Amino acid sequence: MIKKIAIDLAPPGGFTGPGDKGLLAAPSTGIGIFTKFLSSAIGLMTIIAIIWFIFTFFIGAIGMITAGSDKQALESSRKKIVNGIIGLVVTLAAIFVIRLIGFLLGFDDILNLEKMFGAIL
Numbered sequence: 001m002i003k004k005i006a007i008d009l010a011p012p013g014g015f016t017g018p019g020d021k022g023l024l025a026a027p028s029t030g031i032g033i034f035t036k037f038l039s040s041a042i043g044l045m046t047i048i049a050i051i052w053f054i055f056t057f058f059i060g061a062i063g064m065i066t067a068g069s070d071k072q073a074l075e076s077s078r079k080k081i082v083n084g085i086i087g088l089v090v091t092l093a094a095i096f097v098i099r100l101i102g103f104l105l106g107f108d109d110i111l112n113l114e115k116m117f118g119a120i121l
Contacts, residue, residue, distance in 0.1 A: 042095075049091040056084035 063077030 046091060046095065049088060053084045053088040056080050056087075060084065 060077045060080035063080065064074060067073035067077060
């Protein structure tokens with residue numbers, strides 16, 4: 001008669017990976033992946049807006065310095081600086097308004113779609 005031998009291939013405690021739950025963590029849902037994408041996209045657009053503001057501010061400042069007595073060049077440079085400031089304010093105000101709407105509607109983080117719709121799905 002053949003005797004069966006059990007060999008444990010996993011280390012004591014099982015396999016673990018990065019994070020709290022390791023390899024046993026549930027796979028991400030479609031909403032979770034979309035939420036991460038949306039959050040990353042908004043963060044990236046905010047960083048691009050800040051870099052664009054710095055760029056337009058410096059271009060406008062250099063234009064003001066080199067304008068000399070040319071009133072048209074001075075006005076053009078001033079408009080560049082003002083447009084950069086308006087763009088930055090609009091970007092930051094949009095983030096504030098989104099968070100305010102989420103607070104007023106009772107959501108901790110309105111951009112966390114997985115948390116908002118997780119119970120529904």
